[in-house]
Amino acid sequence: MDWSNFEFLNPEFLWLLILIPLLAVWYFFMRKKDAAVLTIPSIKGFKADSILSKLKPLLYVLRLLALATIIIALARPRNVSVSKKTKSNRGIDIVMAIDVSASMLARDLKPNRLEALKKVAINFVDRRPNDRIGIVVYAGESFTQTPITSDKGIVKRTISELKWGQLEGGTAIGMGLGSAVNRLKESTAKSKVIILLTDGVNNSGNIDPRTATELATELGIKTYTIGIGTNGMADFPWSRDPRTGKLQFRKQQVEIDEALLKEIAEKTEGKYFRATDNTSLKEIYDEIDKLEKTKIEEFKYYNYQEKFRIFVFLGLGFLLLEFILRNTLFKSFI
Template sequence: MLENIQFANPYFFWLLLALPIAIIWYIFKHKKETASIKVSSLKGFKVSSSFLSRLKPLLFILRLLALAFFIVALSRPQTKDISSRTKTTKGIDIVMAIDVSSSMLAKDLKPNRLSALKEVASDFIKERVSDRIGLVVYSGESFTKTPITSDKSIVLNALRQVNYGLLEDGTAIGMGLATAVNRLKESKAKSKVIILLTDGVNNAGFIEPQTAAGLAIEFGIKVYTIGIGTNGMALTPIAYNLDGSFKYGLREVEIDEDLLQKIADETGGRYFRATNNKKLEEIYGEINKLEKTEVEEFKYTKYEEKFRPLVLLGLGLILLEFLLRNTLFRSFV
């Protein structure tokens, strides 16, 4: 209990130095008040010791304790209860545009590019507590998997369902970006962000990537672009086996980095290249740091004064000393 007590006026504790001075003063004063007489013999005198006379210093002790309580009361002991409330003052709306073409099943990232992306993106979504997030998937075409929402469980569940085969194969970067812009154009958020990920070059769709980037600029949307894939050759799906499964073969990783860099530069974002799982994780961590939601914290402090019981206790001791002085100890004072 005492560990939660603090003192508003601790400098009053210096007055406690008066207590030992008062004790010294009382000792000298008591000696002077005690009369003495020298006689040759005590024979013939009846010597008796009064119990009350021995308790006379109790009056001084009571007064001293009262003074100590008053000094502590002057120091204003109090408890402090701090409560806080946070208010998001600048929210961010984020749309993640994910390439789901067959090349995203390449095994240069483990277990493959798409699975590695889903794992990292899931962690990213969980950390964006105060933001709204939406999902767009694209390959030969594009569609909105989840509109922007603050319900992270909906977004995470939708992300788990993202797989190859949702759309015709291909890489329509312009379509994916345009669909993401469409989800954000009506947003009233202070900051609007698209995270566009692909592992190839634009080879499908009827909207050019530059056109989509122009739309992003018009609506004040920042685009972070990520090229995913190792340097050189990667084990990539190249055909189907008789049982319908993919047949893998080595294929050169082709990413239109110039295009992704240009989109990022023109919209105020940044371009990143993820060549392995760790790099991909670092990229999302970097974006997480760059796009911080401003949160205002309000702190409320409640003080509860504790000096009143000390004052009452001191007054009680003074009253007790007064009563004893004028009743039991009256003949000794």
């Protein structure tokens, strides 16, 4: 019997087991009155008590055992096996639109903005097992790096391989948002979300960010915007060393079009965040993860195996055994 899944349907009946020790004590003090008493001047010449007379209390023990098992049967002991099945009935399709312009190599986040983002984004994907995710990258132009998919391995590999230099220079926020909206417009998911991250201002591309925002609003696509970069100055790449080919950095003012990002988030019923360091960037993705939860239904199936019958049969067995012994072996002592 698996005791971890054992229970009583009517455990209140178990209080009746208190009667067992009380009846045992009562029998101990009343046992001498249970048989007829013959007063004689001497027992000399009488045969000593037989073994049967000493076993006579066994009848009362059998009766108490019968009572105890009947009480346990009344409490309805049973084994319960539980099987669980989960169902996701409100999947979320998410597209991450990621700025990969040269400024994402700025060192105000460690080791730089792009590498810090990749680590946090991969962790975010790991926590979305029931959702589909796609990746859009943009700089001076944009394209879909990975279409919306439920294969998290592909999504994480795509994020880990993101690098600067794949696209022409600039920051086309409107095109990045537009490409993300285009990925989601045919989605049949009940909830559609864009996470748009940038570290600059819209300075290139042929799609106005507000036009893309209006399209997202019409399609019911919620957009969370993230401005990444410290407040003040940061080390930005500005040229390559002609001898070594390594990027050279210099201090430059961080410029993020927060007004535009707030407007995009507000009109699409999303939220704007500012990530000024590695910790705040992680906290932002943690908060988005909490805000956008897939509704999971858990179904439990219970299988009950009733065990009271065995206690009923044991009780009847004890009573039958007591009846047989009382009317056979112990008949002459009653």
